[in-house]
Amino acid sequence: MRIYPFRALRYNTAKVKLSDVVTQPYDKISPAMQDAYYAQSPYNLIRVILGKRNPADTDADNVYTRAAKSLQDWRREAVLVEEREPALYGYAQKYTVPGTSEVRERRGLICLGHLYDYAEQVVYRHEQTLAKPKSDRLSLFKTTRTYCEQIYMLYSDPSFTVEKLVFGNTTGEAATPADETVTDEYGVVHSVWRVTDPHILNLIVGALSDKKLIIADGHHRYETSTAYARERAAELGLPDTTRQSGKSEKQVGDSDESPSNDADMTVGPPLPVPAFPEAAMMMTLVNTDAPGITILPTHRIVYGLKDFSSAAFLDKAAEFFEVSKVEAKSAAAGSDAEGVEAASERVAPLAATKGVAFLAVMKDGTFLLQGKPAAIEAALQHVAPRQRPMDVVQLHALVLEQLLELTPESIRQQENLRYLRSAEDAAAQVARGEADIAFLIKPVTLDQMKEVSLGGEVMPQKSTDFYPKLLSGLAFYALD
Known part of the structure; x- marks a missing residue:
């Protein structure tokens, strides 16, 4: 699996309180939650990922165009600011397993992940998808050209290489304090660490290069993004990067780069970037050999x-x-x-x-x-x-x-x-x-899911419910 550091857009906590603007993933937001998010802040991410529809909506003014305008306004007002250098982000979620008193911590890595066709046997799905969410997410993405939510991916690494590089250990308190911490409405504590050292970044990229990924949450968004990557490659006259034969990356400093990837790297090893912005999407990678994964029915x-x-x-x-x-x-x-x-x-x-x-x-x-x-x-x-x-x-x-x-x-x-x-x-x-x-x-067990997925099969739609969900709004990948 090829991953890429990136220059994320982040909420400017000098202007907004993080707990007022982040949300649960779009498909886990009820109408009551939508109303509550709207009331929390005019900069709450709900206005982008699941805005309210109006009876008077037109082609020029609708839920998707309003989402794009919100992002543009927030960037102009410096509510969203772009990182100065490419980074990967350690992400930990501390939570109580529902219905018990057991406390767990799930650790992951926020990155850009290359988009592969399933036939390449690098990324595997584990369940079938539904028709309606794909159309909605594609319309939103094409209009905003921004990833505001990560999809949740699983990989196996019994040696815990990434955990050691990012957190300094495999369990317990991380070696350094988190850069940001926020508690969501379910009492889950979300913490983020920013990693920018080019040497460490390249070690992480290398450690994950031979890994296969299973989609835990985000099948609809992955399939939508992969289809759009093929579409954009054809429009740009480039090879299909979802296939192994296509040119899949270039080095920082090449032309035609997305602002979210490009950087002024004068020292240190070069960092990989996608061949074009649409060739990758934002993901959180979680090690199945580490503790902390919970699946609900x-x-x-x-x-x-x-x-x-x-x-x-x-x-x-x-x-x-x-x-x-x-x-x-x-x-x-x-x-x-x-x-x-x-x-x-x-x-x-x-x-x-x-x-x-x-x-x-x-x-x-x-x-x-x-x-x-x-x-x-x-x-x-x-x-x-x-x-x-x-x-x-x-x-x-x-x-x-x-x-x-x-x-x-x-x-x-x-x-x-x-x-x-x-x-x-x-x-x-x-x-x-x-x-x-x-x-x-x-609930389906993790072993059952892995066996079916890596065997090239899929279970019925909505077979798994991984808990807790990845918080939306911790980082953004803007293609423009």
């Missing part, structure tokens, strides 16, 4: 089914699952944070089960479905062997597609399906009559 809510009958569904399910009614915790849905904390209680019956199991929440009760291995194996011969034992795969391939007769295309288009982190919110939608059935599931 993403629950499924099915709605709008014609003539849905819970009794008929359970009769069908009994062919493949042992079905038993359970006493479910009854509580009104609260905030997203409260939903995360309550999830372990709502799904407690799953923790006592071995093998595949789901909770099916319907108007007339909550039912535990435990898989019958022989029946499921016979029904899923069309599914790759390594994926057949996985809960989320059986839910999609057997329950959603066969028992409820949702087509793969309708699932991809989210015509009858919603995804939620909070088990409480999922159950509440059923109680309010907004859904026919909610499926509460176990």
Whole structure:
């Protein structure tokens, strides 16, 4: 994997308070959170990554053009300022695992990462994507020409080379104080270290050069950016850099460089930069061999089914699952944070089960479905062997597609399906009559995800929910 230091745009903390302007990732922001972010500061990143749409929007004035204008205004007002020299950024997140008292720290590296076609087997996906987010993110990116959020990538390094170079150690307190620290609305403490020494930067670049990456969060943005890199290469008359055969980088000082890459390097070893600005995107790389990675389940809510009958569904399910009614915790849905904390209680019956199991929440009760291995194996011969034992795969391939007769295309288009982190919110939608059935599931394990991804396969959409999310607004990659 080729990575690049870059001259990031950063919020100017002499003019704004960092906690007032950073946000959760765009796809984790509820309407209530959007309103709260708008109220926090006129410079809050929400105006760029998830602005409010107006009924009177036109081609000349819409959510995307307003996002671009906000960025332009903030740069002009020095609310966003550009770093003087290329850098990589150490990034640590200290958090309490939802539903427990366990405190973990996840460490990563914010950088520019080269965009590869999946066929090159350098970057791997682990789940399928949805159609709508791609179109939205492409429109926003083409208009703003700025990466305001990092995508989350995984790599393996048992020797912890990057951690030692960036943080001075592998665990515990970092050797030097963080340059910036901010606590988000979930109590997660985010800290950033700026690394500018050219020698250290080149050591980090070299240490990661032979690594393969798995996308943890950001499939839609990665695929959108890779397609745009190919498009821009064709427009510029350059080779396709998403393929190994294309020229992929040049050295600082070459012409035609993005302001976010270029630098006046008079001493020290030269630093690599992308062949053109669109050939790379902003990423945070996390070592899977280090502690601190947490994966939560993403629950499924099915709605709008014609003539849905819970009794008929359970009769069908009994062919493949042992079905038993359970006493479910009854509580009104609260905030997203409260939903995360309550999830372990709502799904407690799953923790006592071995093998595949789901909770099916319907108007007339909550039912535990435990898989019958022989029946499921016979029904899923069309599914790759390594994926057949996985809960989320059986839910999609057997329950959603066969028992409820949702087509793969309708699932991809989210015509009858919603995804939620909070088990409480999922159950509440059923109680309010907004859904026919909610499926509460176990999380995918890191080993399962790695096996499927590196095997060249993909799981269903939204199979994983990595916690905590990367905070948006800690760094920006401006292409112009």
